[in-house]
Amino acid sequence: MKPTPDTQHYWDAAANGELQIQWCNECATYYFYPRSNCPRCGSADVEWRRVSGAATLVSYVINGRPYPPLEPEPLIVALVQLAEGPRMMTNIVGVEPLPSSVELDMPLSVAFIERNGATIPVFTPKAVSA
Secondary structure: OOOOOOOHHHHHHHHOOOOEEEEEOOOOEEEOOOOOOOOOOOOOOEEEEEOOOEEEEEEEEEEOOOOOOOOOOOEEEEEEEEOOOOEEEEEEOOOOOOHHHOOOOOEEEEEEEEEOOEEEEEEEEOOOOO
8 A cells, every 4th residue: 555645644643543534624524535625615725633433334245255365354344434424434343244243323433453564444343331
């Protein structure tokens, strides 16, 4: 993976254990994926902000035959909605890759793993307090 000028900050933050996404100062909106202008209003007045890392599961697929040698085990490819609004593609980790282990709208928390020389934001089921 080679970061672009638009994604470098995202990957640097991930390497430091932070999930950061962009915020548009013009229309007061978070957005993801990284780009130089706001997709909503087109403004270039954007900045990076650390976000909570809380999310909910919107959709997923269990890839039982991931591309070797990158992933020797099945993995959960997911679309999550961040608490701040944007959606992002990611992986769910910390659970068995079985349909009984995940459910739509389940609360998630960001975690970080090393993969192919990069730190990748992934999500785990959030512990439910009693």
